[in-house]
Each structure stands twice: as C-alpha cells, then as structure tokens.
Amino acid sequence: MVKRIEPTRYDQLHSQQKLIFDFIKAMMQQHHYSPTLREIMAELKISSTSVTAYHVNRLVAAGFLEKVKGISRGLRIPDHLLETPSPVTVPVLKEVVTNFSESVPSNGHVYEIPTQWLAGKPMNEIYALRVNTHLMYDAMVNDGDVVVLQRQNRLNDGEIGVIVLPAKNETRIRRLKYDGEWVCLEPLMSVMQPVRCRRDEVQVVGKVLGLMRQF
Numbered sequence: 001m002v003k004r005i006e007p008t009r010y011d012q013l014h015s016q017q018k019l020i021f022d023f024i025k026a027m028m029q030q031h032h033y034s035p036t037l038r039e040i041m042a043e044l045k046i047s048s049t050s051v052t053a054y055h056v057n058r059l060v061a062a063g064f065l066e067k068v069k070g071i072s073r074g075l076r077i078p079d080h081l082l083e084t085p086s087p088v089t090v091p092v093l094k095e096v097v098t099n100f101s102e103s104v105p106s107n108g109h110v111y112e113i114p115t116q117w118l119a120g121k122p123m124n125e126i127y128a129l130r131v132n133t134h135l136m137y138d139a140m141v142n143d144g145d146v147v148v149l150q151r152q153n154r155l156n157d158g159e160i161g162v163i164v165l166p167a168k169n170e171t172r173i174r175r176l177k178y179d180g181e182w183v184c185l186e187p188l189m190s191v192m193q194p195v196r197c198r199r200d201e202v203q204v205v206g207k208v209l210g211l212m213r214q215f
Contacts, residue, residue: 013064017055019044021064025077026115034075087112090148092128113148117209125151127206129162131173145213147173149206160188164203173208 013021023043027035035043041052056075059065064081068074089110111128118126131145147162155161155176163172163185174185174195183202185195 014055017059020055021059024065024075025082028077028082034073036073088115088118090126090128092130111146111212113210113212117148121150127151142213145211147211148209150209151206153204155204155207160208161204162206162208164205165201166203167201
C-alpha cells in the first residue's frame with residue numbers, strides 16, 4: 001500500500017482545503033469558535049457534508065486542524081497557526097453603476113481591510129466604496145466611511161448589499177427581503193421607511209462585508 005504523504009506547508013494544500021482553513025481561521029479570530037461542517041459547506045458552496053468532512057479530515061491529518069471530541073464545534077487551529085495576519089489592500093471605487101465593470105476606480109487608490117473578511121472569497125471580487133451620504137443617507141453611514149463589498153448580482157433573503165435603482169439613478173445600501181416578484185428594500189435606520197419594488201427594478205451590485213470608519 002502506498003502511504004499518503006500529507007502536506008506540511010500551506011502552499012501545498014489542495015485549493016479547497018486552503019479555503020476551508022482560511023474560513024475556519026477567520027471565524028475563530030472573529031467569533032472565538034469554529035464553524036460546523038454544514039456552515040463550512042454553505043459558506044464555501046461545497047457539494048455535500050461528506051466532501052467537506054473529507055477535506056477537514058485531510059487538514060487534521062496534516063496538522064492544520066485539531067479535533068476536540070465531545071463538543072459540536074470541536075475544530076480548532078493549533079496556536080502556532082493563529083497569528084494575526086497582516087491586513088490586505090483592495091481597490092477603492094468612487095462610484096458604483098449597474099454594470100460593475102464600468103464602476104469608476106478612484107485613481108488607483110487602495111484601502112487596507114482585515115484579512116478575515118476575505119475568508120473563502122476571491123480577492124478579485126472585493127472592493128471598497130467610499131460613501132456619499134447624500135446617496136446613502138439611510139444606511140447609518142457617514143461621509144468618508146468606506147464600505148467593503150463583494151461583487152455579486154444577487155443577495156440571499158435578509159442580506160445587506162449595495163443596490164442600484166436605475167430608473168431613479170440612485171445607489172442605496174439596504175437589507176433585501178424577497179416577496180414573490182417583489183422585493184422590499186429595508187433601510188438600516190429605523191426612522192426611514194422601507195421601499196417596495198419589483199425585482200426587475202432593482203439591481204444588486206455587491207454584498208456588504210463590512211464598514212470601515214475613521215473617527
């Protein structure tokens with residue numbers, strides 16, 4: 001029988017195992033507990049829990065993960081692999097339009113964001129948007145705040161995203177709630193009223209991952 005040779009360095013891991021390791025590490029650094037197999041599967045869009053378990057077991061065998069028996073969230077990363085990562089830089093946009101490829105970059109400016117915000121996400125789909133509260137007054141943001149978003153054209157029910165209303169030439173940061181052919185754009189400030197639109201009147205350009213604010 002040929003003995004399996006386990007990887008000893010991060011760059012030797014299977015691409016799926018890198019994503020799983022990064023996601024678990026980010027969740028532990030942010031929430032101080034590890035995700036379940038189903039949460040890993042859902043976040044990284046893996047086909048099944050058995051495939052997820054296979055990759056997790058390979059990470060355990062290679063020493064990148066440890067399993068604590070008897071608890072539901074029993075995955076942990078060894079202490080020597082939990083050092084705080086350096087921030088990463090993403091491009092800054094001056095404005096967002098419906099066709100994301102036509103969004104206007106801000107003269108090559110970049111912005112530093114926490115590495116854990118990128119867990120399991122492709123770097124080339126992450127952007128920072130400097131907020132203009134004249135357009136986004138309903139999202140509890142201030143002028144100069146930076147919203148970090150992932151480029152995508154659909155949100156799950158209840159997720160927060162950057163929304164373009166082409167007919168009104170407006171950009172909003174809203175929480176989306178779906179109702180058949182309709183969608184409710186819920187503001188993040190309780191004093192504002194939600195807006196109900198037909199789905200074809202709303203264009204999603206990105207999911208909000210976080211907000212950076214300087215005081």
